[in-house]
Amino acid sequence: MKLRTEFVEGLRIAGEAIRGNLLRSVLTTLGIVIGIVTVTLMATAIQGLDQSFSQAISFLGADVLHVDQREWFIDSDVKWDAAQRRNKITLQQVRAVERGLDGVLGVAPVVMNQVPAVHYKDRSSSVVMLIATSDQYLTTSGITLSAGRFMTKAEADGNRDVCVIGADIAEKLFVHESPLGKRLYATSEALEVIGVIDRRGTVLGRLNLDSQIIIPIRKMFTSFLWSPSCIIDVKVGDPARLDAVREELRGLLRKIRRVAPGRPDDFAINQQEELLDRFRKVSGVIATSGFFITGLSLFVGGIGIMNIMFVSVVERTAEIGLRKALGARRRTILLQFLIEAASVALIGGVIALLIARGLVEVGKQFLATLALSPGVVLLALGVALATGIVSGFLPAWRAAQMTPVEALRNE
Amino acid sequence: MSLIHLDAICRSYDMGSETVHALRGVSLDIARGEYVAIMGPSGSGKSTLMNVLGCLDTPSSGAYELNGNNVGEMDDDALADIRNREIGFVFQTFNLLARSSALRNVELPLVYAGIDPDERREIALGALRDVGLADRVSHRPNEMSGGQRQRVAIARALVNRPSILLADEPTGNLDSRTGIEILELFDALCAKGHTLIVVTHEEEVARHARRIVRIRDGLVESDTRSHETAH
Numbered sequence: 241m242k243l244r245t246e247f248v249e250g251l252r253i254a255g256e257a258i259r260g261n262l263l264r265s266v267l268t269t270l271g272i273v274i275g276i277v278t279v280t281l282m283a284t285a286i287q288g289l290d291q292s293f294s295q296a297i298s299f300l301g302a303d304v305l306h307v308d309q310r311e312w313f314i315d316s317d318v319k320w321d322a323a324q325r326r327n328k329i330t331l332q333q334v335r336a337v338e339r340g341l342d343g344v345l346g347v348a349p350v351v352m353n354q355v356p357a358v359h360y361k362d363r364s365s366s367v368v369m370l371i372a373t374s375d376q377y378l379t380t381s382g383i384t385l386s387a388g389r390f391m392t393k394a395e396a397d398g399n400r401d402v403c404v405i406g407a408d409i410a411e412k413l414f415v416h417e418s419p420l421g422k423r424l425y426a427t428s429e430a431l432e433v434i435g436v437i438d439r440r441g442t443v444l445g446r447l448n449l450d451s452q453i454i455i456p457i458r459k460m461f462t463s464f465l466w467s468p469s470c471i472i473d474v475k476v477g478d479p480a481r482l483d484a485v486r487e488e489l490r491g492l493l494r495k496i497r498r499v500a501p502g503r504p505d506d507f508a509i510n511q512q513e514e515l516l517d518r519f520r521k522v523s524g525v526i527a528t529s530g531f532f533i534t535g536l537s538l539f540v541g542g543i544g545i546m547n548i549m550f551v552s553v554v555e556r557t558a559e560i561g562l563r564k565a566l567g568a569r570r571r572t573i574l575l576q577f578l579i580e581a582a583s584v585a586l587i588g589g590v591i592a593l594l595i596a597r598g599l600v601e602v603g604k605q606f607l608a609t610l611a612l613s614p615g616v617v618l619l620a621l622g623v624a625l626a627t628g629i630v631s632g633f634l635p636a637w638r639a640a641q642m643t644p645v646e647a648l649r650n651e
Numbered sequence: 652m653s654l655i656h657l658d659a660i661c662r663s664y665d666m667g668s669e670t671v672h673a674l675r676g677v678s679l680d681i682a683r684g685e686y687v688a689i690m691g692p693s694g695s696g697k698s699t700l701m702n703v704l705g706c707l708d709t710p711s712s713g714a715y716e717l718n719g720n721n722v723g724e725m726d727d728d729a730l731a732d733i734r735n736r737e738i739g740f741v742f743q744t745f746n747l748l749a750r751s752s753a754l755r756n757v758e759l760p761l762v763y764a765g766i767d768p769d770e771r772r773e774i775a776l777g778a779l780r781d782v783g784l785a786d787r788v789s790h791r792p793n794e795m796s797g798g799q800r801q802r803v804a805i806a807r808a809l810v811n812r813p814s815i816l817l818a819d820e821p822t823g824n825l826d827s828r829t830g831i832e833i834l835e836l837f838d839a840l841c842a843k844g845h846t847l848i849v850v851t852h853e854e855e856v857a858r859h860a861r862r863i864v865r866i867r868d869g870l871v872e873s874d875t876r877s878h879e880t881a882h
Contacts, residue, residue, distance in 0.1 A: 242765050256750050563763075564731060565734060566760045567734050567735020567760055567811075568731060572763065643707075644707045644734075645702050645708045648742075
């Protein structure tokens with residue numbers, strides 16, 4: 241008998257058997273449904289978080305190096321203390337890097353400082369991040385403007401009273417008028433708005449990238465912070481050259497900051513990749529433990545299928561005997577019951593996906609990047625199928641091994 | 652050459668500590684076109700003999716040749732093929748699939764023979780017509796009378812054009828009138844040249860056969876032919 245005919249026949253018999261015991265079949269799938277729903281939701285949540293996080297930190301730029309006094313991740317208090325004692329990165333050092341580093345798209349100093357509010361007439365916008373930087377920031381940060389222009393080199397170097405504002409601030413302070421050319425107040429400092437940044441959203445729902453004001457770097461020194469340490473953003477441009485530029489930058493900084501040979505760096509070069517690595521480690525742990533738990537529920541579901549398949553085999557012993565008498569081979573019987581078990585599990589998988597889809601829709605309100613991807617759907621169906629086949633094998637094997645005489649005797 | 656050739660067939664079962672000898676050396680030849688009744692009291696070994704004849708069971712010793720095939724040395728799957736090709740079974744309890752229509756029940760041996768669906772349907776419809784059930788094709792077993800069910804079973808047994816039709820107490824679950832109908836159908840099949848073997852303990856049933864083989868204690872007690880048997 242051809243495998244295809246056998247398969248079609250197996251499907252047909254499985255359909256009849258499942259319809260014949262509909263309630264029992266549905267109850268059996270319940271375990272699988274729960275297992276597959278958890279698998280699907282786990283995978284979807286992890287994918288969603290991954291994506292959400294990647295999106296969130298994309299403002300850092302994949303090909304941007306961030307030179308700072310401190311590493312983004314410091315594992316021990318000792319290291320933290322050591323990092324705290326390091327010399328500040330001065331504006332002169334930034335200039336030296338600008339001069340000494342070739343073949344990069346941009347180098348910008350950055351100093352950030354949060355102010356409680358900025359004002360325009362009787363309006364105000366609260367919790368505003370001041371970003372003091374140079375004209376190069378337009379390149380290094382990758383921001384785009386919805387109105388006006390960014391500051392020029394002359395404005396940045398000349399420490400002019402200009403600013404480029406985030407979308408939220410523009411909205412709050414300037415209701416029925418263009419913000420361009422208007423003067424707003426950050427504490428006592430009057431700044432002319434020359435540009436508005438395109439909306440950028442928030443980072444993980446916390447850091448609002450649209451409540452920022454970009455000002456010339458020296459403004460920070462003259463009006464807000466007495467002697468801050470700079471961050472140096474270096475836009476490499478070509479991701480393939482990231483490591484090479486990183487090494488070059490490191491050597492340059494050691495020279496500029498006069499780090500003696502053999503001494504460790506007294507600065508850190510951070511990049512988005514480290515953040516992603518950290519996150520992947522965490523999400524990897526979540527995934528492993530999560531899949532272990534879902535594995536358990538699948539195991540329970542699989543045992544349920546195995547159980548009911550054993551019952552099904554015993555109930556249909558006479559039928560197995562008859563089929564064998566009429567010429568069914570062992571393989572045919574094995575396949576018949578395997579297909580039945582796999583069908584039950586697959587139906588469970590489909591039900592589970594429908595439920596999961598509903599739950600994902602609900603979850604979207606909390607995490608916008610949540611979506612049931614084709615990969616996850618395939619994974620869910622594959623896992624369901626595998627569970628059905630694995631748990632159906634033993635009962636099917638037992639059915640296939642029955643001798644026709646004994647099976648027929650069982651009326 | 653005979654269709655069936657049994658030579659000193661023994662079959663014993665291990666029942667824990669003791670060994671039960673169901674057949675103790677049965678030799679038997681059945682030619683094509685014969686109508687044989689196998690009789691014997693319960694425990695005589697006639698069921699075991701039927702299982703061996705039907706290739707459902709293999710003898711412990713002795714040789715069994717069916718239509719030129721040496722059945723005694725075949726494995727399970729080869730036996731399944733032989734059953735599918737050479738033997739049509741009719742059981743006392745009909746053994747139809749309850750959830751399937753008459754047509755589908757009759758199609759079953761053709762499915763295992765690997766015949767295409769369209770052709771399968773044609774052949775099965777023909778077989779149902781031959782047993783007078785052309786108008787019951789899509790009925791399920793529980794929608795039919797006992798006689799009709801047994802006719803479906805006979806159609807199923809014949810659908811693969813087997814060498815022998817092997818019936819185990821075919822009238823055991825039928826009232827006497829329906830039983831006679833079935834036996835008349837058997838007579839007609841015999842007249843058409845089919846080889847029939849009927850296992851029974853009813854003299855009434857056996858009387859239709861042209862040859863009666865009586866089994867007792869695992870041995871052939873008597874083997875009588877045609878009309879001599881009528882006492």
